[in-house]
Amino acid sequence: MRYLQLINAGGTITSKSNDQGVLEGAGHSLLAGVNLDSLPLAVREKTVYRGLSEDLSLNQASAIAGAALDAVHQDDVAGVVVTHGTDTLEETAFLCDLSHDGGKPVVFTGAQRAPEHAGYDGHRNLLDALHLAAMPDAAAHGVTVVFAGEILAARYAIKANSAALTAFTAREPKGRLGRITDRGIALGRPLPRHTPWQRQLPAPDVLILPIYLGATAELLKLAMTMRPSGLVLQTLGSGNVPASIAELIEAHGESDVVFASASHCAGGVSPTYQSGARLAEAGVIGGGDLDARKLRLLLACALAEQRDPEQLKSRLEAYLLSTEKYY
Missing domain, CATH: 3.40.50.1170 (L-asparaginase, N-terminal domain)
Structure with a gap:
């Protein structure tokens, strides 16, 4: 029964x-x-x-x-x-x-x-x-x-x-x-579904860094001392950060840390403004319309499943793009 x-x-x-x-x-x-x-x-x-x-x-x-x-x-x-x-x-x-x-x-x-x-x-x-x-x-x-x-x-x-x-x-x-x-x-009609992620414990060392009025790169430097495998920037507006934070991320270059960005508000992130464009150019993964808490979990699942940078980015982008056109 x-x-x-x-x-x-x-x-x-x-x-x-x-x-x-x-x-x-x-x-x-x-x-x-x-x-x-x-x-x-x-x-x-x-x-x-x-x-x-x-x-x-x-x-x-x-x-x-x-x-x-x-x-x-x-x-x-x-x-x-x-x-x-x-x-x-x-x-x-x-x-x-x-x-x-x-x-x-x-x-x-x-x-x-x-x-x-x-x-x-x-x-x-x-x-x-x-x-x-x-x-x-x-x-x-x-x-x-x-x-x-x-x-x-x-x-x-x-x-x-x-x-x-x-x-x-x-x-x-x-x-x-x-x-x-x-x-x-x-x-109503269902949203498109994604390929399921493997069931395994997400990477525990993915952090969220909130960005706010007057935030400086010192906060990011402190977060980096914890040696995270991933770091989600909870950005302003459409994915914007102060210039000092963008500069520090650019300086990390080929770092082992995977950076991603999520807006503090609805509407998603895009490289519309200078700082957002700098983050994208530096390899920061745009989190689409996910909030920072969910993007952190997505990144943690991705890092548990895949560590190759190119495959990781491809897998993340496939998920993040899966429902963007459905408004």
Whole structure:
């Protein structure tokens, strides 16, 4: 008998208050108290993590994504839902999407309010996610994030509000895939899919360097003392940095460090301005319309799979270009 696999990965949706009234991870079962009668399939739950998501290591996030992908390849599993803490949900969902072959739906969700708080949103989000995971057509969308009735592509889902129940949105308009209401599920056309990345632990030494008003090359020099294998510049505008930072990257020449750039805002990066053009000329990989946190994971997966510079750049560019024309 086919069923839906629920992967319980902790977070606010399963949290509780301690004696001081501060929320802590609890990891209790999610199915108690949820009316599953409207679902076409039974649900089985597996707990893989009990804490809050700000404490997750890259190893643990990879294990959560791996548990979802393992379930996808079980013949009797029709779809997978992962409940996850919202602080890093977008990163684990994206990590899962990178290696997902699209065979069955995988849906991430969570909650903004704890089970003991008024207006707890966990049960509603969970039920919505389970209904989406039960739809075979949802598999074509890869890994999705469902929150407050919104269906978002994992590639573009971001937590945009720390307190609102409508915490998640899409960084790019094309990342809004559909909605779930009392009348049912409305899904748009899928984004093009990419060749899945190998399932292995991403390189742990890829850093993010934020660029801001008045940032100097000293910050980059400090980051380089950590000897990263990759470094993502969270740039200004369309991929711009102060001249001193561009000069330092140019001076590194044939460095073993792989540099990439992502804009701090939506719209993507391009070598439109002088500093962005200098970065591109120096071999910095433009991260397309990905945000810095997701570009860091993409680069980490690429470095775990391939270290040859030309093949690495080719593989990254093939992924980054895969959906740019779909707005």
